[in-house]
Amino acid sequence: MTPSLNKQLPEIEALATGGVKFTDKAFLGRSVVLYFYPKDNTPGCTTEAMQFRDRHKDFVKAGAVVFGVSRDNMASHNAFKQSLELPFELIADTEEKLCHMFGVVKNKIMYGKKVKGIERSTFLISPTGVLVGEWRGIKVAGHVDEVLKAVKSLKKEAA
Numbered sequence: 001m002t003p004s005l006n007k008q009l010p011e012i013e014a015l016a017t018g019g020v021k022f023t024d025k026a027f028l029g030r031s032v033v034l035y036f037y038p039k040d041n042t043p044g045c046t047t048e049a050m051q052f053r054d055r056h057k058d059f060v061k062a063g064a065v066v067f068g069v070s071r072d073n074m075a076s077h078n079a080f081k082q083s084l085e086l087p088f089e090l091i092a093d094t095e096e097k098l099c100h101m102f103g104v105v106k107n108k109i110m111y112g113k114k115v116k117g118i119e120r121s122t123f124l125i126s127p128t129g130v131l132v133g134e135w136r137g138i139k140v141a142g143h144v145d146e147v148l149k150a151v152k153s154l155k156k157e158a159a
Helices: 043-054 056-061 074-084 097-101 143-158
Strands: 013-015 021-023 031-036 064-070 089-092 105-110 113-118 121-125 131-136
Touching: 013 089, 031 043, 031 097, 031 143, 043 056, 043 064, 043 074, 043 143, 056 064, 056 143, 074 089, 121 143, 131 143
Parallel strands: 031 064, 064 089
Antiparallel strands: 013 021, 031 121, 105 113, 121 131
16 A cells, blocks of 8 residues: 555554664654665665765754665665765665555666666655655755755644
């Protein structure tokens, strides 16, 4: 079931780096930014991760927790996280449960072949567990600032 805007998230459970278990209820009281990306250690994904890293303190200050999500395994995620010194956790969605739940698996053409890949997308979940923002098929440039602005406005509404 794909979550829809302004609706409560369905039950979710996924494992992330650092031994963190991500669930639909684990982070109630904080905004959650879930950003889906195609693959660890690729140029666009590295740039996006570094931009979330560089603004991480601003997300925390605004009351948000950030998670990166891809189909890579935990070993790949741990190496990616360590090499970029990422201050947030990465969810290893090897079975594509979250990817399908959020509808980010798309047919793509790579090197002339049809493949199923992850469409770079970000979702914002309110402190009450409601999906309040989504960005699909995004371009990396300027995206993190746009998400941060939405997180900050969410915090103002809650104040």
